[in-house]
Amino acid sequence: METIELADGGTLMYEHAFIPPKLADRYFVALRDECVWEQKPALFGHMQPRLTASYGEAGIVYRYSGLDNVALPWTDTMHQIKERLEAVQGKYNYCLLNRYRDGADSMGWHADDEPEMGNVIGSVSFGATRTFRIRHNRSKETMSFPAGHGTLIIMAGTMQQFWKHHIPKTAVKVGERINLTFRHIKTNH
Numbered sequence: 001m002e003t004i005e006l007a008d009g010g011t012l013m014y015e016h017a018f019i020p021p022k023l024a025d026r027y028f029v030a031l032r033d034e035c036v037w038e039q040k041p042a043l044f045g046h047m048q049p050r051l052t053a054s055y056g057e058a059g060i061v062y063r064y065s066g067l068d069n070v071a072l073p074w075t076d077t078m079h080q081i082k083e084r085l086e087a088v089q090g091k092y093n094y095c096l097l098n099r100y101r102d103g104a105d106s107m108g109w110h111a112d113d114e115p116e117m118g119n120v121i122g123s124v125s126f127g128a129t130r131t132f133r134i135r136h137n138r139s140k141e142t143m144s145f146p147a148g149h150g151t152l153i154i155m156a157g158t159m160q161q162f163w164k165h166h167i168p169k170t171a172v173k174v175g176e177r178i179n180l181t182f183r184h185i186k187t188n189h
């Protein structure tokens, strides 16, 4: 596990093969075939350039960009991944899943800085390797990390306040990638 201290108090932890390859193969197939995937609307009548799914504890709703994401109950696979992650860092009650069907699917620059969101986000990737990029808001310093089959990236500290991240499109022919971001959403009960 590599721990990178970022400017202004952010921390990024990285491990390329956090989930061993054979297990990652099984998880990829289970997540692809068992989750309820949908393509949600984005701004200006567009659709998001990827599929998403939402899982977590009962009653958790994650709101972002005007969308309400109601969590379905953890699947067995997701619960296993969550426990592996929590053994490293964090405590999670919600997971947003993103499925990038090919190199044309992507995620724009953003921070996961909603007020009800805990500062530790645990991200695990399966399938095709895509580039995870981060950029400091003021200095524009940029860093890139290959997010491959079984890769763990933990974002913590003040990273969401001072840095944005994204998954760029790629012209290279790539297969599907599934990413899980485990989060802690504060509830008022």
Ligand SMILES: O=C(O)CCC(=O)C(=O)O
Residues within 6 Å of the ligand: 096, 098, 107, 112, 123, 125, 132, 147, 165, 166, 167, 179, 181
């Ligand atoms: O696909 C990824 O690695 C990034 C996902 C992400 O940033 C998010 O779901 O907020």
Ligand SMILES: [Fe+2]
Residues within 6 Å of the ligand: 110, 111, 112, 165, 181
């Ligand atoms: Fe994000």
